[in-house]
Amino acid sequence: MKKQNSLLWLVAGFLLAAFSAVAIYKVWPLLHPEVLISASLDAECDLRAGPCKSQLPDGSSISFSIEPRTLPLVKPIQLVVEIEGLEAEQVVVDFSGVDMNMGFNRPALANQGDGRFAGKGMLPVCVRDAMEWEAKVLVKTPDGLVAAPYRFITVKPGTSLPGN
Numbered sequence: 001m002k003k004q005n006s007l008l009w010l011v012a013g014f015l016l017a018a019f020s021a022v023a024i025y026k027v028w029p030l031l032h033p034e035v036l037i038s039a040s041l042d043a044e045c046d047l048r049a050g051p052c053k054s055q056l057p058d059g060s061s062i063s064f065s066i067e068p069r070t071l072p073l074v075k076p077i078q079l080v081v082e083i084e085g086l087e088a089e090q091v092v093v094d095f096s097g098v099d100m101n102m103g104f105n106r107p108a109l110a111n112q113g114d115g116r117f118a119g120k121g122m123l124p125v126c127v128r129d130a131m132e133w134e135a136k137v138l139v140k141t142p143d144g145l146v147a148a149p150y151r152f153i154t155v156k157p158g159t160s161l162p163g164n
Contacts, residue, residue, distance in 0.1 A: 036144030047071065047135075047152045051080070054148040060085030062148040064093075064137050071154050073125045079107065081137050083115040090140040091117040098132040098151065106138075123154055130155045130162050 039054035039062065046052070051065035063082040071077070081091050088111075095105040102124055109117035123133065131154050139146040155161055 034145065036141075037146045039148040041149045041151065043151075045150055047150060051082075052150050054150075056085075056146065056148070058085070060146075062086075062137055062139065062146070064135065064148065064150050066135075066152075071123070071152060073123050073154055073156070076120050076122055079109060079119050079121050081109055081117045081139075083117070083139060086115075086139060086146060087141055088115070088117070088139045089142065092138050093119075093121060094136040094138055095121065095123060096134050096136070097126070098134055100126065100128075100131070102126070102131075102133075125156070126154070128156075 037056055037058065039056050042052060042054060047064070047066050048069045048071065050069070051063050053061055053063040055061050061084045063084075065080045067078040067080070079093050081093070083091070091109045091111075092106050093109065096102060105121070105124070107119055107121040109119035112118050133152055133154060135150045135152070137148045137150070139148075153161060
Protein backbone atom coordinates (compact mmCIF):
# COMPACT_ATOMS: atom_id res chain seq x y z
CA MET A 1 0.00 0.00 0.00
CA LYS A 2 2.81 2.40 0.89
CA LYS A 3 4.53 1.74 -2.45
CA GLN A 4 1.28 2.51 -4.33
CA ASN A 5 0.91 5.84 -2.47
CA SER A 6 4.50 6.78 -3.31
CA LEU A 7 3.92 5.93 -6.95
CA LEU A 8 0.67 7.91 -6.97
CA TRP A 9 2.43 10.97 -5.51
CA LEU A 10 5.24 10.60 -8.03
CA VAL A 11 2.78 10.52 -10.95
CA ALA A 12 0.84 13.48 -9.51
CA GLY A 13 4.08 15.45 -9.12
CA PHE A 14 5.11 14.64 -12.68
CA LEU A 15 1.71 15.72 -14.04
CA LEU A 16 1.86 18.98 -12.05
CA ALA A 17 5.36 19.70 -13.37
CA ALA A 18 4.28 18.93 -16.95
CA PHE A 19 1.19 21.14 -16.63
CA SER A 20 3.32 23.99 -15.20
CA ALA A 21 5.85 23.69 -18.02
CA VAL A 22 3.11 23.84 -20.68
CA ALA A 23 1.48 26.85 -18.97
CA ILE A 24 4.80 28.74 -18.85
CA TYR A 25 5.50 27.84 -22.49
CA LYS A 26 2.08 29.17 -23.57
CA VAL A 27 2.17 32.37 -21.48
CA TRP A 28 5.82 33.36 -22.13
CA PRO A 29 5.23 34.98 -25.58
CA LEU A 30 2.37 37.04 -24.15
CA LEU A 31 4.48 38.39 -21.28
CA HIS A 32 7.71 38.73 -23.29
CA PRO A 33 6.85 39.33 -26.97
CA GLU A 34 9.66 39.16 -29.51
CA VAL A 35 10.19 42.64 -30.97
CA LEU A 36 11.32 43.01 -34.59
CA ILE A 37 12.11 46.76 -34.49
CA SER A 38 12.30 49.08 -31.49
CA ALA A 39 12.51 52.86 -31.38
CA SER A 40 14.97 54.50 -29.02
CA LEU A 41 13.71 55.95 -25.76
CA ASP A 42 13.48 59.75 -26.05
CA ALA A 43 14.54 61.22 -22.69
CA GLU A 44 13.19 64.65 -23.74
CA CYS A 45 9.65 63.31 -24.27
CA ASP A 46 7.12 64.77 -21.80
CA LEU A 47 3.67 63.22 -22.12
CA ARG A 48 2.33 65.90 -19.74
CA ALA A 49 3.17 68.51 -22.40
CA GLY A 50 1.52 66.62 -25.26
CA PRO A 51 2.04 63.76 -27.71
CA CYS A 52 5.52 62.29 -28.14
CA LYS A 53 6.73 60.99 -31.50
CA SER A 54 9.29 58.22 -32.01
CA GLN A 55 11.15 57.68 -35.27
CA LEU A 56 11.97 54.11 -36.21
CA PRO A 57 15.13 53.09 -38.10
CA ASP A 58 13.10 52.38 -41.27
CA GLY A 59 11.72 55.97 -41.36
CA SER A 60 8.27 55.14 -40.00
CA SER A 61 7.00 56.84 -36.84
CA ILE A 62 4.77 56.22 -33.84
CA SER A 63 3.14 59.06 -31.89
CA PHE A 64 1.67 58.47 -28.41
CA SER A 65 -0.45 60.63 -26.12
CA ILE A 66 -2.33 60.25 -22.84
CA GLU A 67 -5.30 62.37 -21.73
CA PRO A 68 -5.77 63.89 -19.25
CA ARG A 69 -2.21 65.12 -19.23
CA THR A 70 -2.16 65.15 -15.43
CA LEU A 71 -1.76 61.33 -15.68
CA PRO A 72 -4.18 60.45 -12.86
CA LEU A 73 -4.03 57.19 -10.94
CA VAL A 74 -6.95 54.73 -10.72
CA LYS A 75 -9.01 56.82 -13.14
CA PRO A 76 -9.71 56.15 -16.82
CA ILE A 77 -7.17 57.64 -19.21
CA GLN A 78 -7.53 58.07 -22.98
CA LEU A 79 -4.70 56.56 -25.02
CA VAL A 80 -4.05 57.63 -28.62
CA VAL A 81 -1.44 56.19 -31.00
CA GLU A 82 -0.85 57.58 -34.49
CA ILE A 83 1.26 55.56 -36.92
CA GLU A 84 2.95 56.64 -40.14
CA GLY A 85 4.69 54.28 -42.55
CA LEU A 86 3.60 51.01 -40.91
CA GLU A 87 0.79 48.60 -41.73
CA ALA A 88 -0.66 48.01 -38.26
CA GLU A 89 -2.85 44.98 -37.58
CA GLN A 90 -3.15 45.60 -33.85
CA VAL A 91 -1.89 48.13 -31.29
CA VAL A 92 -1.55 47.62 -27.53
CA VAL A 93 0.12 49.73 -24.85
CA ASP A 94 2.13 47.80 -22.25
CA PHE A 95 2.40 49.77 -18.99
CA SER A 96 5.12 48.64 -16.59
CA GLY A 97 6.79 50.16 -13.56
CA VAL A 98 10.44 51.02 -14.20
CA ASP A 99 11.59 50.14 -10.66
CA MET A 100 8.65 48.07 -9.45
CA ASN A 101 6.58 45.26 -10.92
CA MET A 102 3.01 46.57 -11.17
CA GLY A 103 1.48 43.50 -12.80
CA PHE A 104 0.15 42.90 -16.31
CA ASN A 105 -1.44 46.06 -17.74
CA ARG A 106 -1.73 45.98 -21.55
CA PRO A 107 -4.87 47.65 -22.97
CA ALA A 108 -5.66 47.07 -26.65
CA LEU A 109 -6.54 50.09 -28.78
CA ALA A 110 -9.27 50.22 -31.42
CA ASN A 111 -8.44 51.07 -35.03
CA GLN A 112 -9.95 54.48 -35.85
CA GLY A 113 -8.65 54.47 -39.45
CA ASP A 114 -5.84 56.39 -41.16
CA GLY A 115 -3.19 55.02 -38.78
CA ARG A 116 -4.96 56.22 -35.64
CA PHE A 117 -5.68 53.87 -32.71
CA ALA A 118 -7.44 54.87 -29.49
CA GLY A 119 -8.70 53.31 -26.31
CA LYS A 120 -8.94 53.59 -22.56
CA GLY A 121 -6.56 52.41 -19.87
CA MET A 122 -5.93 52.88 -16.18
CA LEU A 123 -2.81 53.23 -14.07
CA PRO A 124 -2.86 51.53 -10.66
CA VAL A 125 -1.97 53.37 -7.49
CA CYS A 126 1.48 52.80 -6.06
CA VAL A 127 2.70 52.90 -2.46
CA ARG A 128 5.35 55.44 -3.48
CA ASP A 129 4.62 59.16 -3.74
CA ALA A 130 6.12 59.22 -7.25
CA MET A 131 6.34 56.31 -9.68
CA GLU A 132 8.25 56.11 -12.96
CA TRP A 133 6.44 54.20 -15.71
CA GLU A 134 7.29 52.94 -19.16
CA ALA A 135 4.49 52.76 -21.69
CA LYS A 136 5.65 50.56 -24.53
CA VAL A 137 3.49 50.92 -27.64
CA LEU A 138 3.46 47.52 -29.36
CA VAL A 139 2.37 47.51 -33.00
CA LYS A 140 1.65 44.16 -34.63
CA THR A 141 2.52 44.30 -38.33
CA PRO A 142 2.55 41.57 -41.01
CA ASP A 143 6.36 41.44 -40.62
CA GLY A 144 6.43 41.26 -36.81
CA LEU A 145 6.16 43.35 -33.67
CA VAL A 146 7.33 46.99 -33.58
CA ALA A 147 7.85 48.77 -30.25
CA ALA A 148 8.19 52.38 -29.13
CA PRO A 149 8.89 53.11 -25.43
CA TYR A 150 7.77 56.26 -23.60
CA ARG A 151 8.54 57.11 -19.95
CA PHE A 152 6.62 59.27 -17.53
CA ILE A 153 6.15 59.85 -13.81
CA THR A 154 2.91 59.72 -11.84
CA VAL A 155 2.43 61.21 -8.39
CA LYS A 156 -0.12 60.66 -5.66
CA PRO A 157 -2.69 63.47 -5.24
CA GLY A 158 -1.23 66.30 -3.17
CA THR A 159 2.35 65.40 -4.12
CA SER A 160 4.43 67.50 -6.51
CA LEU A 161 6.45 66.08 -9.38
CA PRO A 162 10.10 65.33 -8.54
CA GLY A 163 12.32 68.21 -9.63
CA ASN A 164 9.53 70.82 -9.40
